[in-house]
Amino acid sequence: MSAQYAYDGSFPGLLCALCAALTAQERPFDIVADRELQPMLLAPTIPITTDEDRADRFMVRIDATMGRHVRRNLVRTFLSDIPGRELLIYDYLSFIREKGPRADGHLTHLAVAPVHAVARQVTVEAHRLTGMARFTRVAGELLVAVMEPRHRVLPLIAPHFTRRFPADRWVMLDVGRGAGLYWDMKELHEVETGPETTHLLNTPPDSATGDIYEKMWRQYFKDIAIPERKNPRCQKRFMPTRYWKYLTEKR
Amino acid sequence: MDIEKKLQILGAAARYDVSCSSSGSKRPTPKGGTGNGVSCGICHSWADDGRCISLLKTLFTNVCIHDCAYCVNRRSNDIPRAAFTVTEICELTMEFYRRNYIEGLFLSSGVMRSADYTMERLTLVAKKLREEYRFGGYLHLKAIPGASRELIRQAGLHADRISVNIELPTEKSLLLLTDKTKDDIMLPMGEISSAIVENRDERKHLRSAPRFAPAGSSTQLIVGATPENDHQIVRLSEGLYNRFGLKRVYYSAFVPVSSDNRLPALATPPLLREHRLYQADWLMRYYGFTAGEILDDRTPFLDEEMDPKSAWALRNIHLFPIDTQTAPYETLLRVPGIGVRSAQRIVIARRHTRLGYDDLKKIGVVMKRAKHFLTVGGRTLLPGSGRPLRLIRRDLVTRAMLGPSLQLNLFAA
Numbered sequence: 001m002s003a004q005y006a007y008d009g010s011f012p013g014l015l016c017a018l019c020a021a022l023t024a025q026e027r028p029f030d031i032v033a034d035r036e037l038q039p040m041l042l043a044p045t046i047p048i049t050t051d052e053d054r055a056d057r058f059m060v061r062i063d064a065t066m067g068r069h070v071r072r073n074l075v076r077t078f079l080s081d082i083p084g085r086e087l088l089i090y091d092y093l094s095f096i097r098e099k100g101p102r103a104d105g106h107l108t109h110l111a112v113a114p115v116h117a118v119a120r121q122v123t124v125e126a127h128r129l130t131g132m133a134r135f136t137r138v139a140g141e142l143l144v145a146v147m148e149p150r151h152r153v154l155p156l157i158a159p160h161f162t163r164r165f166p167a168d169r170w171v172m173l174d175v176g177r178g179a180g181l182y183w184d185m186k187e188l189h190e191v192e193t194g195p196e197t198t199h200l201l202n203t204p205p206d207s208a209t210g211d212i213y214e215k216m217w218r219q220y221f222k223d224i225a226i227p228e229r230k231n232p233r234c235q236k237r238f239m240p241t242r243y244w245k246y247l248t249e250k251r
Numbered sequence: 252m253d254i255e256k257k258l259q260i261l262g263a264a265a266r267y268d269v270s271c272s273s274s275g276s277k278r279p280t281p282k283g284g285t286g287n288g289v290s291c292g293i294c295h296s297w298a299d300d301g302r303c304i305s306l307l308k309t310l311f312t313n314v315c316i317h318d319c320a321y322c323v324n325r326r327s328n329d330i331p332r333a334a335f336t337v338t339e340i341c342e343l344t345m346e347f348y349r350r351n352y353i354e355g356l357f358l359s360s361g362v363m364r365s366a367d368y369t370m371e372r373l374t375l376v377a378k379k380l381r382e383e384y385r386f387g388g389y390l391h392l393k394a395i396p397g398a399s400r401e402l403i404r405q406a407g408l409h410a411d412r413i414s415v416n417i418e419l420p421t422e423k424s425l426l427l428l429t430d431k432t433k434d435d436i437m438l439p440m441g442e443i444s445s446a447i448v449e450n451r452d453e454r455k456h457l458r459s460a461p462r463f464a465p466a467g468s469s470t471q472l473i474v475g476a477t478p479e480n481d482h483q484i485v486r487l488s489e490g491l492y493n494r495f496g497l498k499r500v501y502y503s504a505f506v507p508v509s510s511d512n513r514l515p516a517l518a519t520p521p522l523l524r525e526h527r528l529y530q531a532d533w534l535m536r537y538y539g540f541t542a543g544e545i546l547d548d549r550t551p552f553l554d555e556e557m558d559p560k561s562a563w564a565l566r567n568i569h570l571f572p573i574d575t576q577t578a579p580y581e582t583l584l585r586v587p588g589i590g591v592r593s594a595q596r597i598v599i600a601r602r603h604t605r606l607g608y609d610d611l612k613k614i615g616v617v618m619k620r621a622k623h624f625l626t627v628g629g630r631t632l633l634p635g636s637g638r639p640l641r642l643i644r645r646d647l648v649t650r651a652m653l654g655p656s657l658q659l660n661l662f663a664a
Binding site: 166212222229 | 254255258259262263265266267280283284285286287289291293294295296297298299300301302303304305307308343346347349350351352354504506519520522596599600602603604606610613614
């Protein structure tokens with residue numbers, strides 16, 4: 001009977017689970033994070049201990065034998081919150097291990113297509129949010145961007161903003177997951193949305209702080225559209241309404 | 252006048268400038284500064300008209316000594332006028348940028364006092380942003396027609412892109428509706444394009460040579476204000492791409508902004524025509540088509556019912572079908588329903604397997620259109636063989652017209 005692997009939900013944890021599953025002869029019944037674990041009657045559960053060194057070595061091996069693009073797809077699929085993503089990654093890696101690095105080009109194969117599709121969704125959302133993240137100036141000089149992305153894109157987009165605003169202190173919060181990244185002008189720190197960040201979230205959206213630039217941006221946003229060309233369908237296609245809640249110009 | 256009011260006037264006045272691109276410039280963040288250029292470009296928002304907002308697009312001033320019939324800012328129009336100060340624009344750009352509203356600034360202007368005077372103001376803004384604010388984001392400046400070579404050269408050293416609007420497709424129209432001549436526009440355009448070429452050369456020998464407009468140049472023209480046909484327009488664009496090395500030609504459907512009797516009275520802007528022109532433009536830039544293949548003297552207008560590639564394929568049905576497994580990339584690109592991305596994906600995936608109907612669909616090919624033009628390993632994708640043209644045409648039409656086209660009759664009278 002094939003086993004169910006349980007890991008701690010972290011990326012190194014997943015790598016260790018994949019490493020163990022790929023070494024075993026059998027396709028796992030499932031690979032799940034502890035928090036999603038449900039005891040199975042028929043499948044034994046194998047708990048995975050996260051070992052950073054082992055994870056690093058596994059990653060190096062993937063880079064060397066399968067190529068950087070495989071790592072990229074792996075990371076992005078992991079960052080998606082699609083249920084069953086671990087098994088998708090397992091099938092993908094085991095297919096490429098069997099057929100060689102070029103098998104990633106087998107775009108219509110069942111082991112490849114889903115991973116490409118999911119990785120692409122994550123990439124698209126990350127790119128969108130490099131444009132649609134909105135910083136609000138709160139107490140002092142701190143800039144805060146609040147968002148609720150579908151996928152865990154913060155680690156993908158934060159480096160863009162460290163390059164862009166190296167000399168500002170800012171924090172990006174993923175309120176759906178209670179996670180955040182804080183830039184102190186030197187490095188990024190993980191933060192959790194908790195008591196110490198609630199005041200950031202409670203900054204009234206319509207800004208009692210009376211930021212004149214927010215006000216001007218809203219007005220500008222209205223003025224820049226040509227009234228004779230109104231096209232809400234097109235607008236929503238590029239800028240889905242689920243993002244509007246945190247857009248200065250749309251809330 | 253406060254800055255809020257000014258932005259209201261000058262932002263709205265800039266909405267007829269089409270360009271929004273922030274791509275093509277990879278500029279590192281200056282030491283101790285703010286902002287960088289990302290080569291893929293980033294859209295930050297989409298306005299209510301569905302156009303993307305990437306740059307703070309505004310005029311420096313809407314005061315203008317010219318009186319171009321199609322322009323809201325023409326001298327004879329009775330509207331509120333305003334002008335920013337150099338510092339105001341810089342502050343606005345930095346504060347918007349820091350909140351991640353924009354990729355940078357797109358600064359255009361009405362002509363205040365003289366072309367040189369205005370161009371100098373624009374250049375000052377760019378210089379100040381780069382040197383005092385240490386701003387590394389995207390800057391697009393308009394070259395003012397008639398401005399001196401020297402000023403344009405200076406502007407390009409700070410800007411990522413510098414462009415001149417060609418405004419109308421022929422000199423005849425230009426003379427009819429404006430007080431500008433062809434030279435007012437073509438001279439600066441030539442100047443910019445040769446400066447870009449020289450700079451590229453210079454940098455081959457000396458990596459540290461300052462960059463001149465690294466994101467290149469573009470232009471814009473108004474469609475539907477004057478009687479030119481689509482054939483003239485795509486030929487003009489082709490010439491601009493080939494001779495001046497422009498990155499983009501933007502088309503802007505004429506929105507009536509005055510009741511001048513030299514202008515046609517349109518009920519709505521010719522948006523569909525503009526859309527088809529963009530499709531034709533894409534065919535020339537990404538799909539290897541020439542203007543002569545898209546239109547000719549016998550077919551002077553683009554088909555409104557279907558995209559220009561479909562129209563071309565119907566006229567050249569003898570070139571099809573082609574085989575998905577063996578056709579070169581350039582040929583795949585010519586199939587209706589196959590875009591750049593799906594053509595690339597076909598080329599990669601077919602090395603591994605024979606691509607059937609469902610595979611192609613999965614890859615992103617629009618099979619409704621493409622199925623008529625493809626075979627797989629010599630076999631057709633359709634039951635039976637040889638479809639009448641009438642049936643193929645039915646699958647290619649994306650927008651059936653209800654009555655005779657308005658635009659064709661507009662200038663007939």
